[in-house]
Amino acid sequence: xxxxxxxxxxxxxARGWHDQRADLATIVLDADRLRxxxxxxxxxxxxxxxxxxxxxxxxxxxxxxxxxxxxSHDKGHSLIVHADIDRQKPVVDSIHLLWAQAWTYQREMKxxxxxxxxxxxxVDEEFVLEGWEGPPMMRRDFDxxxxxxxxxxxxxxRATSDPARHMKEQLYPEAAE
Amino acid sequence: MSDKKLKPAPLANEGLSPDxxxxxxxxxxxxxxxxxxxxxxxxxxxxxxxLWILGFGTGCGAIExxxxxxSRFDMYRYGIQARPTPRQSCVFVIGGYASVKxxxxxxxxxxxxxxxxxxxxxxxxxxxxxxxxxxxxxxKRIDQYIPVDVYITGCMPRPEALLAGFQELKKIIKAGKxxxxxxxxxxxxxxxxxxxxxxxxxxxxxxNW
Numbered sequence: 001x002x003x004x005x006x007x008x009x010x011x012x013x014a015r016g017w018h019d020q021r022a023d024l025a026t027i028v029l030d031a032d033r034l035r036x037x038x039x040x041x042x043x044x045x046x047x048x049x050x051x052x053x054x055x056x057x058x059x060x061x062x063x064x065x066x067x068x069x070x071x072s073h074d075k076g077h078s079l080i081v082h083a084d085i086d087r088q089k090p091v092v093d094s095i096h097l098l099w100a101q102a103w104t105y106q107r108e109m110k111x112x113x114x115x116x117x118x119x120x121x122x123v124d125e126e127f128v129l130e131g132w133e134g135p136p137m138m139r140r141d142f143d144x145x146x147x148x149x150x151x152x153x154x155x156x157x158r159a160t161s162d163p164a165r166h167m168k169e170q171l172y173p174e175a176a177e
Numbered sequence: 178m179s180d181k182k183l184k185p186a187p188l189a190n191e192g193l194s195p196d197x198x199x200x201x202x203x204x205x206x207x208x209x210x211x212x213x214x215x216x217x218x219x220x221x222x223x224x225x226x227x228l229w230i231l232g233f234g235t236g237c238g239a240i241e242x243x244x245x246x247x248s249r250f251d252m253y254r255y256g257i258q259a260r261p262t263p264r265q266s267c268v269f270v271i272g273g274y275a276s277v278k279x280x281x282x283x284x285x286x287x288x289x290x291x292x293x294x295x296x297x298x299x300x301x302x303x304x305x306x307x308x309x310x311x312x313x314x315x316x317k318r319i320d321q322y323i324p325v326d327v328y329i330t331g332c333m334p335r336p337e338a339l340l341a342g343f344q345e346l347k348k349i350i351k352a353g354k355x356x357x358x359x360x361x362x363x364x365x366x367x368x369x370x371x372x373x374x375x376x377x378x379x380x381x382x383x384x385n386w
Contacts, residue, residue, distance in 0.1 A: 129314065130278045131377030137313045145311040151375070153321045155305040 004045060004079075012037040016082075026080040031066070034083045035093040038068060042098055046072040047079055050098075053105035055113050057140045062087045064115055068095075085115070094120035112138035192379035201382040206362040209292055217353065224267065224293060225350040228343060231266040231290065232259040235283055236273030238299040241333055250336040257343055263289040268346070271325075273333070274302035274309045275316050281376045287323045288385040292358045295350065297342055298325045301332045308332065321371045324357035 008014035008027060014037065016028040029037050041047040047070035056065040063084040071078045085092055094117040096103040106117040111127040114136035126132065135142050168175065187203040211217040234242065245252045246259065260266040263286045275283055287296070298319050301307030306317030319325060326349055329342040349355050361368060365384075373379055 128278075130281065131379075133377055134313070142313070144313045147313045148311050148315075148317070151313075152306075152315075152317045153371070155318045158305045158310070 007045075008037065008041075011040065020080075023076055024078045024080070026082060028082045028084075031083040031085045031092060034066070034068075034081070035095055035098070038070070038081065038095055039098055041070055041079065041081075046074045049073060050095075050102060051078070053095075053102060053109075055109050055115055057087075057113060057138065058084070059087070059140045064090055064113060066092060066109075066115075090115040092117055094118065094123075096120050112136055114139065188383040190382050192381055192383070202384065202386050203382070204384065204386070205365055206288070206358075206384055206386070208359040208362045211353070218351075221351050221353050221355075224355075225347040226256045228255075228257045228268045228295075228346065229260045229266045230257060230268040230270050230297075231263050231286060232261055233263075233269070233282075233286055234272050235275055235279050236271070236300070236302065238273030238302075238333055239270075240272075241299070241336055241339055242270065242272070244336045245339055250340065252340065252343070255340070255343060255347075263287075264291060266290055267292075267294050269294065269296045269323075271296060271298045271303050271319050271323075273300040274307065274312075275319060276314050277316065277375055278314075280316055280322060280372070281381075283319075284322060284372055284376075285381060285385045293350075293355060294358050295326045295346055295355050296323055296357055297327045297329065297339075297346060299329045299331075299334055299339065299342070301330060304328055304330065316375060322368060322375070324360040324368075326355055326357050 002017065005014070005017035005027065008029075012029060012033045014027050014029050016026070018026045020026060049071040050068065051071045052067070052069040054067050056067060058065050061084070064087055066083045066085060068081040069078060070081065090113065092115060094102070094106060096106065096117075096119075103121045103123065106120045107123050107125065107127045109115045110117065110123050111129060111132075117123050129137075134147060137144070186205075188205055190198050190201060190203055193201060212220060230242075234240070242259070244250050252258070257268075267290065269283075269287055269290060271283065287294070298304070302309055302315070303319040303325070306312075306315065309315040310317060316322065327342050327346045329338050331338055334342075346355070369383060
């Protein structure tokens, strides 16, 4: 597999090959060469199956990390491609012409993270939410609790028991404060 | 008609486009007028002994209805059975959490049900949000949006708890206290305001009948 790492590094500047398991590896690419690299992997290297695509909000680094999981059924090997994009300008090339099913994932990422894929079919339509007016809710700076408190009526009298504290009170009442 | 004067003002149906408005009813719901004395008691007895529930699993709690239907718990011996359409059912089992998207369908189905109709709310989520207390998309109490007759606590409640809940509902109906439909008609404006506050894309009639 390391031949593949070398070829990807030479062609697309890929780096950070990491074997997670014998049949699973990850690699990091630049976002502007992502589409070409995925096309190469699909057409030349046998990774014909896009089994998953999603995004990770790495807010500490100020990026969204796109994650594409490709599978080669001939080799019995999966390759996870990571690519960082700027969190302030989340626009990526659409890959719906490489894999037709990708537009569904892209629609999902548009709604959940606000990552835009220009030209992807129906990317601006709502996906799982209906009539959502808030910010993209899977971004980590979206405060779900504050939104919930502000939006949905609450029944008073709700009590919460932290299991650790409760057991401490039960077992060591003198130590619990 | 003599009762024309009593009719409340027609609903605006602002969520519909002008050409669609003529296709839907614009009448607000009205309270049920009970028959006199023992006749109503007889009606209530009959209602309590044939609870037809709407087969609409609105949340994970709907999974508890399956063992209830089959031979081990067998709800049919209590006169409870599931119907595939709101038009034939009189009990709506809210199966746990309700997302905003589901709430829209819950409201629509509830309003389409024939009266007198009753709501059994199942699981902690319907009472105070349960484990979805901080969710961006899940309501925390169902009784803000539709009236509830019986709550069944638990996450999940066991089928036995559901059967106990149905027995409780029977008692309520036999005592003539299954007032959900009347409460809904009386406080229709309040319920509708709550619903519309949450459901932003209101593209259906104000009263889905």
